Every structure is written in C-alpha cells, then in structure tokens.
C-alpha cells in the first residue's frame with residue numbers, strides 16, 4: 622500500500638458520449654456501485670484531489686459529491702478533458718484514467734505511481750503487441766502541457782499520437798487484460814464475467 626501522493630491529482634475521464642454502449646458508461650456497475658464512484662474512490666486513495674472530467678452539457682446531471690472539471694476547449698475527445706484539467710491546475714501532475722476500463726485495480730495504479738519518472742512527459746502503461754503507451758491510464762507530468770498546447774494548436778487531438786512523439790516512461794502491466802476497454806454491451810458483459818469468474822479484479826485481492 623502506498624500513501625497519497627502530494628501534487629498528484631486524479632482525473633476520471635467521463636466526458637464521452639457512450640454511443641457504442643448505448644448508455645452512460647459511468648453509470649454501469651461492475652462492483653455494486655457506479656463505475657464513476659468506484660474509480661473516483663480508487664483514485665482518492667492515491668491522489669491529493671480527484672475530479673470527474675465531463676463535457677459542459679453533462680454538468681447538470683452529476684452529484685455534488687464529486688469534484689468536477691468541464692471541458693473548456695472546442696475539440697471533442699479525451700485530450701480535451703486532460704488538457705482542460707491542466708489549464709485549471711497547471712502545477713500538478715495528473716493520474717488520468719478512462720471510465721471504460723473495468724478490470725483496472727488499485728494495485729495497477731500503484732505500479733504506475735511507483736514506476737513514475739518525473740523527468741519524462743508521462744508515465745504510461747505499454748499496451749498491445751506493439752507495446753504502445755496508453756494515454757488514458759497514465760500520469761501526465763506538468764511539463765507535458767506546453768508541448769500539448771502546441772500539438773493541439775496544430776489541430777491535432779489524439780493523445781496517443783502525442784505520447785508517441787514524446788519522451789514517455791513505459792510501464793509493463795502484470796497482465797495486459799487490466800487495460801481492456803468495455804465500449805459495447807457485449808464487452809461489458811465479457812468484463813463482468815471475467816470479474817465474477819476470475820481473481821483478476823476481486824476487490825478483496827486488489828490492494
């Protein structure tokens with residue numbers, strides 16, 4: 622177990638449209654509570670402060686129990702959420718996670734934190750056969766945002782492409798499936814089955 626990290630803020634990206642799922646992915650439940658609440662609490666164990674990242678028109682539908690940051694730029698996609706968080710608090714690093722990774726455990730985030738390299742643009746899990754950085758489960762250092770602003774200024778909005786052109790500390794997860802995305806009802810069902818039938822994400826064994 623590691624302590625809360627000073628100057629590390631947590632961001633749960635929830636500003637997507639969930640069109641493939643057909644319902645808000647933040648409201649799905651894999652562990653007996655909404656995924657939004659589950660991941661918020663997980664980050665709260667590790668970070669100084671935690672925020673839910675949303676696009677502007679979702680702000681009225683969220684409980685006041687959560688700290689929130691609304692997208693304030695004009696391009697769609699997760700980089701907008703990350704960049705808007707930085708604009709609000711430019712001097713901290715951000716531990717960013719996507720709402721649609723139901724197999725992610727607190728111990729995986731601890732691995733990211735203990736592997737963190739403050740000198741790099743970001744510390745990110747390596748995913749897939751090509752071991753590319755996963756921008757939506759990563760620590761973004763404060764120094765990443767000047768180059769990010771330039772990148773966005775060139776009308777680019779892909780956070781993975783940005784990290785591919787940056788100096789990133791790659792972290793190799795114990796098991797690649799922890800980063801599985803559940804974007805459709807079928808993927809969500811498959812994730813739930815994995816949770817119920819394997820120990821990978823049994824909350825009792827996650828810490």
Ligand SMILES: Nc1nc2c(ncn2[C@@H]2O[C@H](COP(=O)(O)OP(=O)(O)OP(=O)(O)O)[C@@H](O)[C@H]2O)c(=O)[nH]1
Nearest residue numbers: 634635636637638639640641697698699702719720
């Ligand atoms: N703040 C913010 N987060 C976003 C935005 N778009 C996507 N995200 C988040 O980024 C992560 C990955 O999103 P995607 O799965 O690519 O897109 P989605 O909109 O959630 O789902 P689809 O509509 O099915 O593509 C999820 O955690 C989303 O909530 C956005 O415009 N703003």
